[in-house]
Amino acid sequence: MNADDLKNIGLKATTPRLKILEILESSENHHLSAEDIYRELIIRNEEVGVATIYRVLTQFEQSGIVKKLNFEDRSVYEISKAEHHDHLICTKCGKIEEFNDETIENCQDKIAEKFGYKLTDHSLYLYGVCAVCN
Amino acid sequence: MNADDLKNIGLKATTPRLKILEILESSENHHLSAEDIYRELIIRNEEVGVATIYRVLTQFEQSGIVKKLNFEDRSVYEISKAEHHDHLICTKCGKIEEFNDETIENCQDKIAEKFGYKLTDHSLYLYGVCAVCN
DNA sequence: CTTCTTGCAAATCATTTGCAGGGCG
DNA sequence: CGCCCTGCAAATGATTTGCAAGAAG
Numbered sequence: 001m002n003a004d005d006l007k008n009i010g011l012k013a014t015t016p017r018l019k020i021l022e023i024l025e026s027s028e029n030h031h032l033s034a035e036d037i038y039r040e041l042i043i044r045n046e047e048v049g050v051a052t053i054y055r056v057l058t059q060f061e062q063s064g065i066v067k068k069l070n071f072e073d074r075s076v077y078e079i080s081k082a083e084h085h086d087h088l089i090c091t092k093c094g095k096i097e098e099f100n101d102e103t104i105e106n107c108q109d110k111i112a113e114k115f116g117y118k119l120t121d122h123s124l125y126l127y128g129v130c131a132v133c134n
Numbered sequence: 135m136n137a138d139d140l141k142n143i144g145l146k147a148t149t150p151r152l153k154i155l156e157i158l159e160s161s162e163n164h165h166l167s168a169e170d171i172y173r174e175l176i177i178r179n180e181e182v183g184v185a186t187i188y189r190v191l192t193q194f195e196q197s198g199i200v201k202k203l204n205f206e207d208r209s210v211y212e213i214s215k216a217e218h219h220d221h222l223i224c225t226k227c228g229k230i231e232e233f234n235d236e237t238i239e240n241c242q243d244k245i246a247e248k249f250g251y252k253l254t255d256h257s258l259y260l261y262g263v264c265a266v267c268n
Numbered sequence: 269c270t271t272c273t274t275g276c277a278a279a280t281c282a283t284t285t286g287c288a289g290g291g292c293g
Numbered sequence: 294c295g296c297c298c299t300g301c302a303a304a305t306g307a308t309t310t311g312c313a314a315g316a317a318g
Contacts, residue, residue: 007293011298012291012292012297014297014299015291015299016298017298034283035282049300050283051285051299051301052298052299052300054283054284055299056298070204072204072255088245088246088249090251091254091255097251099245099248101241101245103237103238104237107237107238108238111235112262115222115265117222117224117260117262118262119262120225120261121260122259122261123259123261124256125256125257125258126242126245126251126255127257128252128254129252129254131250134252145272146273146316146317148272149316150274151273168308184275184307185308185309186273188309189309190273192309
């Protein structure tokens, strides 16, 4: 993800945008809240106003380059990947595992069909305690 | 759900609590936000302070008599039922269908096991457009 | 009576918005 | 150089909290 990628989606390649992308890509767990990004930028001595972070994240989400995840207690963003996946979150340490289960996906489609709904989106989050924390 | 039920969970049977229960049980769709309840009480000329509504709902949730659902765009509460179920929400009209799928539940357990997590909770919301709105 | 509750208003938290100055293309 | 972008601070919306007055058991 670089300056040209941004231009391709119609966004100017500004410093704040590039920095935010950088953080999202380089962070260990790849799932950061707006606040996480704000703090990380301050640590790196490259502060960006919070308002800009929110605005940029929203633009990134609308362009499809990042996905917003609404966990029970906070919202985090991740760089979009080609393959769909859901999340398993450790409620103790915050570690996040990604998974994709064909069977579940199929069941969801069947359920929507059964009720006559046309699915537009779905969110599946599993919360638990990981092996380390347990 | 009546005054004695409240006492059994250690809560005094106060007017606000009984009214809130009443609304949750009698409302058409059974999935209301704190705000929905507040407005409904005003309509009935039985206004209760918003702060109280939030406090009461939280207490109800902790006692297990209501469940809080965190939809993408708002939070709603429903009276707890014996059987677990997930939700299918129409993004146009807000209609909510409840469903329970054994296959999905089993898959979730397998996934948690595979990653060594001990599941504590999960949230599955399907968003779509219902037959009527479509 | 004592303790749990409520109402009200102020406080908080996360996120959004208005606006004037700055920077990319 | 024009339009998009940013920072700042104020606005917002949802929920929480402190506190004194009011009910439940």
